Amino acid sequence: MxxxxxxxxxxxxxxxxxxxxxxxxxxxxxxxxxxxxxxxxxxxxxxxxxxxxNTCYNALDIHIDQGRSNRIALIYDSPVTGNKNIFTYKELRDKVSKFAGALQNQGISKGDRVAIYMPMIPEAVIAMLACGRIGAVHSVVFGGFASNELASRIDDSKAKVLITASCGFEPGRTVEYKPLVDEALKLASHKIDKLILFQRQGHEAVLKAPKEISWEESLSNAKNVDCV
Known part of the structure; x- marks a missing residue:
């Protein structure tokens, strides 16, 4: 050692x-x-x-304030899909700030809980940092966990919003998240106020409006917000 x-x-x-x-x-x-x-x-x-x-400020904004806006903050490199992306501190901060505004539009404020049931994609990081930006508490549940496991975590956290994706990709198979989420929401005693779902290209899920909205839809009228 x-x-x-x-x-x-x-x-x-x-x-x-x-x-x-x-x-x-x-x-x-x-x-x-x-x-x-x-x-x-x-x-x-x-x-x-x-x-x-503020954890989001310590992760992102402080680097921008200290002149590192164009330094790399996040590298996404999926060995399953081959997708790659790079985000600078400024690029990531702007996406986080906008999604934080989207969460505020759904009634999320300081102290509220948000459950995140996502694959390991940039949007999962954006969701976590957005919660920290507005003082919300995020509860991360491993994407693809069984419905009863997700339900128990929704009950434990009393989450107001659940953020998820239409599916996750694993070697040799695609895991459709929406059926798992639907079953979890039936099993959970605590009822969420809103579901925000990131649609993955070619594997889009059917959403039940108005309680369920897409990630893009949530951003449509969102404003950038500062750290609380």
């Missing part, structure tokens, strides 16, 4: 509060935390509880 990594790992285990204090010094904060770790109610530990930040 690399000695430097070994030392870093050891520090994180033996002195976690000091370790994460140093990490916090490299982050952007609207309000820098004075409390690093609250261990008063184990196992429910609280980190940075009096600090205020």
């Amino acid at each position: 690399n000695r430097k990594f070994s030392e870093i790992y050891s520090s994180s285990i033996n002195n976690p509060e000091e370790f994460w204090k140093k990490i916090s010094d490299d982050m952007f904060w609207f309000k820098k935390p004075t409390k690093i770790l609250n261990q008063s109610n184990p196992p429910f530990y609280k980190w940075y509880e009096d600090g205020v930040t």
